[in-house]
Amino acid sequence: MAGISVIIPTFNRAGRIEKAVESVLAQDFRDFELIVVDDGSEDDTLEILRSYPQVHVLPQKRQGVSAARNHGAAAGSGELIAFLDSDDLWLPSKLTVQADFFANNPEALICQTGETWIRRGKRVNPRNRHEKPSGQVFERSLELCLVSPSAVMMRRSLFDAMGGFDESLPACEDYDLWLRIGCRHPVHLIDEPLVIKHGGHEDQLSAMPGLDRYRIASLVKLLENQPLTASQRAAAAAVMQKKCRIYANGCAKRSRDEEAEFYQAVARHYENGPPQSQTQKENSPP
Known part of the structure; x- marks a missing residue:
């Protein structure tokens, strides 16, 4: 020991x-x-x-x-x-x-x-x-x-x-x-x-390039699975939306349109906070 x-x-x-x-x-x-x-x-x-x-x-x-x-x-x-x-x-x-x-x-x-x-x-x-x-x-x-x-x-x-x-x-x-x-x-x-x-x-x-997609995945998992307070949840959702939009814009500039649309949709999904019934798997980035 x-x-x-x-x-x-x-x-x-x-x-x-x-x-x-x-x-x-x-x-x-x-x-x-x-x-x-x-x-x-x-x-x-x-x-x-x-x-x-x-x-x-x-x-x-x-x-x-x-x-x-x-x-x-x-x-x-x-x-x-x-x-x-x-x-x-x-x-x-x-x-x-x-x-x-x-x-x-x-x-x-x-x-x-x-x-x-x-x-x-x-x-x-x-x-x-x-x-x-x-x-x-x-x-x-x-x-x-x-x-x-x-x-x-x-x-x-x-x-x-x-x-x-x-x-x-x-x-x-x-x-x-x-x-x-x-x-x-x-x-x-x-x-x-x-x-x-x-x-x-x-x-x-x-x-490594594109690290924010892993941070976004972590934030989605956090929002769906962790016992956050109201202020923690609001702060995490705001940062996640910001990272999604920045990453989506980068994808769009590189003609990765499907990926850009995915991250834009994830950002929209959390505009009013994550629904408690949504699972991590359904929202995990590709």
Whole structure:
């Protein structure tokens, strides 16, 4: 039994995985297990991982980052779960600071730390709209994902209760989970930059085109299935309609008329809020 299960999902990251792993092994908090799920890598990632006897390596066929994270969490034994993306790094005190937070706040279920952003090798300052809130994050997180997987630690009981990451989403799976959590529970912020977040490389999921269609799918699912308050429901419907119209306009400009019509219809459907009888399946984007 470990106090914290650290989960790293990875795919074809032979050039980066060593630094991520070593940043975990260098933690001054020692009561952890490190589980790395290799999601069907075709480069030397798996061979590099097997050179670390301290790491529990779980190879799987290519299933996506959600399945990899869920697989790793299911294999772990820690009461607390922390995730690290394989292109990010932790400072040595990251686990200690968050473990202390949970020890001092037994009612807390999830927290995240601050980050230092490195883009294409250069440090950048986040814009004001990227500033992380603390506590009730739901409405601010609808427009833009303000919770980072590499910065999060949560109680296993919460992860299990929420059903983990949605494996049907090839991207924006973190946006989806944080909204499902945030509509019910506060997400606490430890305002220390204990994560070095690297961005700007081509193999990031955030570089995929058309990401808003996955955010729209997440919002539809949220509106249909989650116990939202009236204000949460109104805010989620408004953001979903806005994203639908922007995405539909983009489809129309590219002569994807059928897709544009679909998203326009989804936006109209939620003008007066979602009918309670409508199912997620009937409204899920193609």
